[in-house]
Amino acid sequence: xxxxxxxxxxxxxxxxxxxxxxxxxxxxxxxxxxxxxxxxxxxxxxxxxxxxxxxxxxxxxxxxxxxxxxxxxxxxxxxxxxxxxxxxxxxxxxxxxxxxxxxxxxxxxxxxxxxxxxxxxxxxxxxxxxxxxxxxxxxxxxxxxxxxxxxxxxxxxxxxxxxxxxxxxxxxxxxxxxxxxxxxxxxxxxxxxxxxxxxxxxxxxxxxxxxxxxxxxxxxxxxxxxxxxxxxxxxxxxxxxxxxxxxxxxxxxxxxxxxxxxxxxxxxxxxxxxxxxxxxxxxxxxxxxxxxxxxxxxxxxxxxxxxxxxxxxxxxxxxxxxxxxxxxxxxxxxxxxxxxxxxxxxxxxxxxxxxxxxxxxxxxxxxxxxxxxxxxxxxxxxxxxxxxxxxxxxxxxxxxxxxxxxxxxxxxxxxxxxxxxxxxxxxxxxxxxxxxxxxxxxxxxxxxxxxxxxxxxxxxxxxxxxxxxxxxxx
Amino acid sequence: xxxxxxxxxxxxxxxxxxxxxxxxxxxxxxxxxxxxxxxxxxxxxxxxxxxxxxxxxxxxxxxxxxxxxxxxxxxxxxxxxxxxxxxxxxxxxxxxxxxxxxxxxxxxxxxxxxxxxxxxxxxxxxxxxxxxxxxxxxxxxxxxxxxxxxxxxxxxxxxxxxxxxxxxxxxxxxxxxxxxxxxxxxxxxxxxxxxxxxxxxxxxxxxxxxxxxxxxxxxxxxxxxxxxxxxxxxxxxxxxxxxxxxxxxxxxxxxxxxxxxxxxxxxxxxxx
Numbered sequence: 001x002x003x004x005x006x007x008x009x010x011x012x013x014x015x016x017x018x019x020x021x022x023x024x025x026x027x028x029x030x031x032x033x034x035x036x037x038x039x040x041x042x043x044x045x046x047x048x049x050x051x052x053x054x055x056x057x058x059x060x061x062x063x064x065x066x067x068x069x070x071x072x073x074x075x076x077x078x079x080x081x082x083x084x085x086x087x088x089x090x091x092x093x094x095x096x097x098x099x100x101x102x103x104x105x106x107x108x109x110x111x112x113x114x115x116x117x118x119x120x121x122x123x124x125x126x127x128x129x130x131x132x133x134x135x136x137x138x139x140x141x142x143x144x145x146x147x148x149x150x151x152x153x154x155x156x157x158x159x160x161x162x163x164x165x166x167x168x169x170x171x172x173x174x175x176x177x178x179x180x181x182x183x184x185x186x187x188x189x190x191x192x193x194x195x196x197x198x199x200x201x202x203x204x205x206x207x208x209x210x211x212x213x214x215x216x217x218x219x220x221x222x223x224x225x226x227x228x229x230x231x232x233x234x235x236x237x238x239x240x241x242x243x244x245x246x247x248x249x250x251x252x253x254x255x256x257x258x259x260x261x262x263x264x265x266x267x268x269x270x271x272x273x274x275x276x277x278x279x280x281x282x283x284x285x286x287x288x289x290x291x292x293x294x295x296x297x298x299x300x301x302x303x304x305x306x307x308x309x310x311x312x313x314x315x316x317x318x319x320x321x322x323x324x325x326x327x328x329x330x331x332x333x334x335x336x337x338x339x340x341x342x343x344x345x346x347x348x349x350x351x352x353x354x355x356x357x358x359x360x361x362x363x364x365x366x367x368x369x370x371x372x373x374x375x376x377x378x379x380x381x382x383x384x385x386x387x388x389x390x391x392x393x394x395x396x397x398x399x400x401x402x403x404x405x406x407x408x409x410x411x412x413x414x415x416x417x418x419x420x421x422x423x424x425x426x427x428x429x430x431x432x433x434x435x436x437x438x439x440x441x442x443x444x445x446x447x448x449x450x451x452x453x454x455x456x457x458x459x460x461x462x463x464x465x466x467x468x469x470x471x472x473x474x
Numbered sequence: 475x476x477x478x479x480x481x482x483x484x485x486x487x488x489x490x491x492x493x494x495x496x497x498x499x500x501x502x503x504x505x506x507x508x509x510x511x512x513x514x515x516x517x518x519x520x521x522x523x524x525x526x527x528x529x530x531x532x533x534x535x536x537x538x539x540x541x542x543x544x545x546x547x548x549x550x551x552x553x554x555x556x557x558x559x560x561x562x563x564x565x566x567x568x569x570x571x572x573x574x575x576x577x578x579x580x581x582x583x584x585x586x587x588x589x590x591x592x593x594x595x596x597x598x599x600x601x602x603x604x605x606x607x608x609x610x611x612x613x614x615x616x617x618x619x620x621x622x623x624x625x626x627x628x629x630x631x632x633x634x635x636x637x638x639x640x641x642x643x644x645x646x647x648x649x650x651x652x653x654x655x656x657x658x659x660x661x662x663x664x665x666x667x668x669x670x671x672x673x674x675x676x677x678x679x680x681x682x683x684x685x686x687x688x689x690x691x692x693x694x695x696x697x698x699x700x701x702x703x704x705x706x707x708x709x710x711x712x713x714x715x716x717x718x719x720x721x722x723x724x725x726x727x728x729x730x731x732x733x734x735x736x737x738x739x740x741x742x743x744x745x746x
Binding site: 215218219380407408 | 683
C-alpha cells in the first residue's frame with residue numbers, strides 16, 4: 001500500500017477545521033480509532049462530530065472497541081450515515097442500537113489478533129487512522145505511558161499507524177524532545193492535531209478490575225488454581241494470562257500464593273495488565289509483562305519505569321500470521337463466559353436474548369494458542385444456567401477450550417485426554433459438562449429458548465478469517 | 475464426629491440457599507433470626523421449606539437458627555420446619571427452660587447459643603439437657619450485654635471461652651467458637667481461630683463463606699499430627715502395657731484415645 005503524503009510540509013495542525021481543509025472528509029470514509037482510553041476517550045466523539053455535521057454518508061468504522069460513552073456513533077447511526085462497523089468489542093447504547101436496528105451494512109466482530117492481521121494484510125482498508133496519543137514529539141513519535149492523559153500501551157493502534165492511508169495523531173501533549181522507542185513511529189504519521197484534551201484516563205478503570213471477594217468467585221478461583229497446580233502447570237518458567245475481571249484476578253492471586261509457597265517464577269504474563277500483575281513483576285515472581293492494554297493507572301506507571309514491562313502491538317500479541325506473536329508461547333489462559341455449550345463453544349459477544357454485550361477481544365486468540373485454556377464462570381448467573389446445548393453466539397470455538405471451572409465442579413473437554421488422565425486421582429470434582437448442566441437445571445429448570453429472528457445483522461470472524469457464527473437482529 | 479465449621483446463611487436469600495453446599499462448611503445454619511427482618515420471617519420459612527423439600531444434602535449437615543424462645547416467631551419457626559430433613563436447631567439467647575420448651579416441640583438436636591451473662595452462669599445446666607449437640611459462643615451479644623468492647627486479643631471473652639470448652643468437653647458435645655466479624659481480615663481470622671483451637675474448641679462458626687477455608691484448615695489435623703497419631707496407635711497395638719514411651723514421652727490411654735480421634739478426623743476429611 002502506498003501511503004499518501006501530507007499536502008503540506010507542516011505536520012502539526014492546530015485544529016480539525018484546518019485538517020479537513022487539507023483532507024477532504026467526504027472521500028475518506030474508512031476510519032479507525034483505538035480504545036486504550038476506554039470509557040474516558042474524547043477523540044472518537046470529537047472526530048465523529050465533524051462527520052456528523054458534514055453529513056458524511058456511507059462511513060465504514062473500524063474502532064478496536066466501542067464503549068458506552070462513544071455516543072457520536074449512535075448519532076451517526078440514527079442519521080443513517082454508517083454502512084459497516086468492524087470492531088472487537090462493543091457495549092452500551094451503540095450495542096443496544098445495533099442489536100435492535102442492525103446496520104445498513106454489516107457488523108463484523110473480529111478478535112484483537114484478527115484485527116491486526118486484517119489491517120496488515122490489507123483486508124481492513126483504512127483511509128484515516130485517528131490515534132489518540134497521550135505523548136508525542138513534534139515529528140509524531142508517540143507513546144501512551146506518559147502525558148496528562150496517559151493510557152499505557154498503544155498496542156491496538158500500531159497496525160493502523162502502519163497501514164492507514166492517512167495517520168493522524170490527536171494529542172494534548174507535544175514534547176520538544178525526541179521520544180525514544182516510540183510505539184507509534186514518526187515515519188508513519190502524517191499529521192499531528194493538538195487538542196485541549198484527548199480524554200480522562202480515569203475512565204480506563206472499568207470497575208471490575210478488583211479482586212473479587214464474592215464467595216462464589218472465590219470458590220471458582222480456588223478450584224481453578226488447584227486445577228492448574230494439580231495439572232503441574234504452575235512451574236518455573238510458565239507463562240500466564242488472565243483477564244481483568246474480578247474472578248480472573250482472584251485466580252491470579254491464588255496462583256501467586258502457590259508460586260510463593262513453592263518458590264516458582266513465571267516467564268511472562270501477557271494481555272491486559274493490572275496493578276496485580278505489576279505487583280508480581282515488582283516482587284520478582286514474573287520476568288516480563290507483555291502489555292497490549294493497561295487496565296489501571298498503576299499498570300501505566302509501571303510501563304513508564306520498569307524495563308521488564310513491555311508495551312506490545314496487537315500483532316505481536318496475537319496476530320496468527322506473525323511468527324513472533326507472544327501468545328504462541330502462552331501456557332495458561334483464564335477466560336470468562338456469558339454462555340458455554342456442550343461442545344465447549346463459548347459466547348462473550350451476546351447475552352442469551354441476542355443483545356450485544358461484548359465481543360472477543362483477545363478471547364478467541366488466546367484460547368486458540370494457549371496450551372491450556374480455562375473458562376471460569378458461576379454455574380448459574382442470576383437465575384440462568386451458563387451452560388446451554390448451543391450458545392446463542394459462538395465467540396470462541398469449543399475445540400480451543402480445555403477446561404470449564406465452576407463453583408460446583410469442573411468439566412474437561414473430552415478431547416483433552418491428557419488432562420483427564422492427569423486428574424485421575426484429584427480431589428477436585430471433575431464431571432462432564434452435560435452433568436454440570438443437569439446440576440444447574442435442577443435449580444433453575446431448563447430455560448426456554450428465546451425466539452431468534454432471521455434478520456442477520458453481522459458476523460463473527462475468527463482470527464483465521466473464517467466466519468464462525470452470525471449475529472441476528474433482536 | 476464434630477463439625478469443624480458452621481456457616482450461617484440467611485433464610486430469606488435464595489442465591490445463598492442455592493449455594494449452601496458449595497462453600498465446604500461441614501454444617502450450615504440457615505438463619506431465621508437476626509439476618510431476617512420481622513416482616514420477612516414468613517417468607518423465609520416458606521422459602522426454606524420449599525428448598526429443603528426439594529434438595530437433599532449428603533455432605534452438609536443443616537441446622538436452622540430459629541428465633542429465641544420468648545419471641546413471637548418461635549413456635550411457628552419450629553412448627554413449619556420440624557418435619558424437614560434437618561439435623562436440628564440453633565437456639566439463640568438460650569436458657570435451660572427455653573431448651574425444655576424446644577424439646578417439647580421436637581426431638582431434633584439443639585445447639586444453644588451462649589450469649590447472655592445468665593447463660594454463661596448456667597452453661598452446665600444447659601449442656602446436660604437432652605438433645606444438646608454443642609454449645610455455640612455468641613460473643614457479640616454477650617459483650618454488648620456486659621458493655622465491654624471486643625478486641626483482637628479477645629481477652630474479654632477468655633473466661634467464657636474457657637468455660638464453654640470445659641463444659642462441652644465434660645458433656646462430650648461440640649464447642650463452637652464465636653464468629654469472626656471482620657469480613658476481609660483473614661489474617662485476624664486465622665489468629666483468632668488458632669487461639670480458639672488452642673483453647674480446646676472443636677469448631678468455629680462463620681458469618682461469611684470466605685471464612686470457611688481458614689476454619690476448616692485450622693481444625694483439620696495437619697500431616698505431622700496425623701503421622702504422630704498413626705505411630706501412637708500402631709505402638710499401642712503392638713504394646714502389651716497400658717502406658718509406654720515414644721520418642722522419650724510417656725503415652726497412656728487418654729493420649730491413645732486422642733490419637734484415634736485424630737485418625738478418625740483424618741479419614742473423614744480424606745487425609746488418609
